[in-house]
Amino acid sequence: SQQGEEDPQALSIQEGENATMNCSYKTSINNLQWYRQNSGRGLVHLILIRSNEREKHSGRLRVTLDTSKKSSSLLITASRAADTASYFCATAGGFKTIFGAGTRLFVKA
């Protein structure tokens, strides 16, 4: 079974609004990562947060991690139409990285 599960499955917002996506996982992790995928393309790594970190920022991205609740959130502030994509969380342990089903974000101009 998949390790990470994103919520919501799909999200539609207006340009300029913030977008929040959540991820839950089941077992212990070394780190949690967020990736972005434009339609028909490969995934691009956005940010990695380690199990001993609680929050991390990168530009307009803010990621939180709550290991007690086995959950993470990705916040995209001041969204742009170019942010339209699918976003996946991925949990790592050993040699493998397991991806969730993704949140499809649509930002309307």
Place this chain on the structure above:
Amino acid sequence: SQTIHQWPATLVQPVGSPLSLECTVEGTSNPNLYWYRQAAGRGLQLLFYSIGIGQISSEVPQNLSASRPQDRQFILSSKKLLLSDSGFYLCAWGGLAGGSETQYFGPGTRLLVL
């Protein structure tokens, strides 16, 4: 800098035909290599991973196989394709030996089995 290549970009194959998808990595040595499959609108399913030449771990029993004949070459194969093999196949390499840090993905191959 590191780059990862996949080909072909798109492939249409009849049921029962063989398959060979190739992935090559440049600019890094002894990478961990991965094959994923993605159904339309879904997440990624890990198919195979390799931590070295000739070392292949299979995650899902199916009619696919993988080989790593060279350090930076990873091949996905099938002797007889099924309709259910249709999907978007992604190759990736991992950053740290012995770990599973950031993965870097190729552009993918879209396979349609008819």
